[in-house]
Amino acid sequence: MRLVVARCAVDYTGRLTAHLPLAPRLLIVKADGSVLVHSDGGSYKPLNWMSPPCTLRTQARSPEEAALDPDDAWVEEWDVVHAKSGDRLRVRLHEILEDSSHELGIDPGLQKDGVEAHLQALLAENIETLGAGWSLVRREYGTAIGPVDILARDPDGAAVAIEIKRRGEIDGVEQLTRYLELLNRDPLLAPVRGIFAAQAIKPQAKVLAVDRGITCVTLDYDALRGIDDAESRLF
Template structure:
């Protein structure tokens, strides 16, 4: 990755036209060919950019104090990002290597432990019976007692999809054969529940619960926010 801090103006020409007047900005040239123009604000969003496939060419500057001109040409369209560099304040290149990818926080084991600790997230009057409640086809993430004393099986996923609903359905069928537990109702809990999974769960009488990982960790108290 190449990092250039420069006083520059930027023009985008193609299907849309845009102009950034002269100012100090960060120019990122990535190994995939993309070029991004950042200011010292706006969070992660660049002011302008060109996504690959594209090609960067650098030419000597001309009039008006321009020391060099960058032209980023998209390979499939006539779109061009033109950076007129007036002064280079910093220029460095760094080999970052292959990125292993994003490892998301809030994996299922963490969610299970947090929900067990804060079992009233299911509702007032709920009590934890056991985590990893054993069955013949595998452990149920959480077995709880509802406010009416009935058993509740909770299946926890980071992303709730149809497979998770099917898994909980199998647990419920098995648990409801036990006269000491029956009747057992189900809760499908996840940070994100796909619409198809929600429809299937509702059709089978399974309650869906969206989990707020930060709230469970005590980092975000939803009851004290205005929105």
């Protein structure tokens, strides 16, 4: 990754045209070829950018060019062209304040707290969250169309398939419906009912779940981790 702080002017041409007048900015050139132009405000969003695939060509200004146009005192020009659309980003650097390059290597990716795998593990460890007398049969219970997050048994011994999402939407209800149709063909399990569990469930998903006889359960991630004691809260 190359980081350049410079006084620069930027022109974009393509589906539209845009111009950034001369000002100090941060220019980022990433290993994937993308080029981003940032100001010192505006949160994370760049003022302009070019996403890959694109090519970057740089050239220093020659004395002859400077003599032809002494009023436009740029010292280096970046020409960024998108390989497919032909869109062009031209950056003229008038003064380079900082210029550094860093090898970051392969990023391991964002590891989110509270993702579905964590919720699944926590609910399996605390299956009694669903009520007294519940028992865990298996996590990732295999079927011909994919694994059911949790297969459990309620206090009466009936099989229950549990689908877990961070945010419960209609697609999740449809997925659980398909699992239930398949599981209920197994005479050793049938009848199997379903629970759709998530940290938040959209109203439309709740309506569809209830219509199909599926119970909706809202999961409290902190309570499952033992951080938040719901009984000690005032509200």
